[in-house]
Amino acid sequence: xxxxxxxxxxxxxxxxxxxxxxxxxxxxxxxxxxxxxxxxxxxxxxxxxxxxxxxxxxxxxxxxxxxxxxxxxxxxxxxxxxxxxxxxxxxxxxxxxxxxxxxxxxxxxxxxxxxxxxxxxxxxxxxxxxxxxxxxxxxxxxxxxxxxxxxxxxxxxxxxxxxxxxxxxxxxxxxxxxxxxxxxxx
Amino acid sequence: xxxxxxxxxxxxxxxxxxxxxxxxxxxxxxxxxxxxxxxxxxxxxxxxxxxxxxxxxxxxxxxxxxxxxxxxxxxxxxxxxxxxxxxxxxxxxxxxxxxxxxxxxxxxxxxxxxxxxxxxxxxxxxxxxxxxxxxxxxxxxxxxxxxxxx
Numbered sequence: 476x477x478x479x480x481x482x483x484x485x486x487x488x489x490x491x492x493x494x495x496x497x498x499x500x501x502x503x504x505x506x507x508x509x510x511x512x513x514x515x516x517x518x519x520x521x522x523x524x525x526x527x528x529x530x531x532x533x534x535x536x537x538x539x540x541x542x543x544x545x546x547x548x549x550x551x552x553x554x555x556x557x558x559x560x561x562x563x564x565x566x567x568x569x570x571x572x573x574x575x576x577x578x579x580x581x582x583x584x585x586x587x588x589x590x591x592x593x594x595x596x597x598x599x600x601x602x603x604x605x606x607x608x609x610x611x612x613x614x615x616x617x618x619x620x621x622x623x624x625x626x627x628x629x630x631x632x633x634x635x636x637x638x639x640x641x642x643x644x645x646x647x648x649x650x651x652x653x654x655x656x657x658x659x660x661x
Numbered sequence: 662x663x664x665x666x667x668x669x670x671x672x673x674x675x676x677x678x679x680x681x682x683x684x685x686x687x688x689x690x691x692x693x694x695x696x697x698x699x700x701x702x703x704x705x706x707x708x709x710x711x712x713x714x715x716x717x718x719x720x721x722x723x724x725x726x727x728x729x730x731x732x733x734x735x736x737x738x739x740x741x742x743x744x745x746x747x748x749x750x751x752x753x754x755x756x757x758x759x760x761x762x763x764x765x766x767x768x769x770x771x772x773x774x775x776x777x778x779x780x781x782x783x784x785x786x787x788x789x790x791x792x793x794x795x796x797x798x799x800x801x802x803x804x805x806x807x808x809x810x811x
Binding site: 506509510513514517518520521522525531534535538539542543546547599601602603605606620621623624625626627630645646648649650652653655656659660 | 668669670672673674676677679701704705708709711712713714715717718719720721724725727728729731732735
């Protein structure tokens with residue numbers, strides 16, 4: 476069965492099955508169950524990848540690699556942690572590896588078609604300057620900043636994606652914002 | 662006595678509406694009375710507002726299909742890898758098995774006809790086949806990790 480057939484069949488039978496149930500099915504080779512997990516966590520994973528790379532095409536490709544790694548790693552996943560915890564760890568590691576491969580800070584690439592939706596040019600330019608300053612931040616600070624202010628994740632969601640306590644999210648976010656304000660004001 | 666300035670974290674939490682009512686009022690009171698903190702507060706609010714105008718990213722339509730397609734491609738590679746590894750390994754073992762009689766035959770020829778040249782050529786040929794056999798088996802072993810992927 477090809478991927479489109481799998482997806483259309485899955486959409487017809489959309490359910491609120493729990494993660495452990497879907498993981499168990501996926502471990503048995505059920506692609507529809509795995510596709511449901513991908514749909515469920517795709518947004519969070521691609522957000523994290525974008526917050527790391529600041530490049531839409533690269534983050535989409537990287538997040539697909541994360542899910543490929545998850546599929547390959549599923550037989551070894553024993554459920555010691557939640558599936559999301561395990562998946563976000565894979566995503567964070569992929570982001571770190573990607574950053575090492577590039578060995579330079581991310582370059583902002585405005586390859587988004589919907590960038591044109593921002594009607595006024597001036598705020599967009601300001602946002603670009605801020606994102607360029609954010610590119611200079613360390614990976615955890617940049618991730619926290621973009622996950623919150625661009626992607627609109629809550630503190631709790633960021634804590635889950637970064638696997639850190641809420642207090643760390645608060646301090647990372649305030650440090651990131653202070654550093655960017657400082658850089659943009661120079 | 663001067664009131665201590667509010668911290669970056671307090672301003673950040675204020676911008677996100679994450680302070681308690683009491684803490685929020687205390688920070689707002691300080692900001693209203695302190696030009697330095699008012700400026701920090703304004704810059705922070707501008708930063709957050711500008712970032713929220715930046716287009717975010719969503720899991721694209723079709724991305725889940727793309728993941729499944731890539732899985733199928735990987736599975737297809739795996740399906741090809743296993744027979745390939747088996748063929749290489751068998752070929753290597755057959756060649757290794759053939760090389761020993763070849764070396765022995767060369768030695769017998771040399772003894773029977775007193776020709777050391779025939780023995781040397783046969784010996785060298787046998788050794789070359791052994792090397793090729795080892796390379797084939799090693800390639801088969803290196804191909805196996807591909808076959809282990811799901």
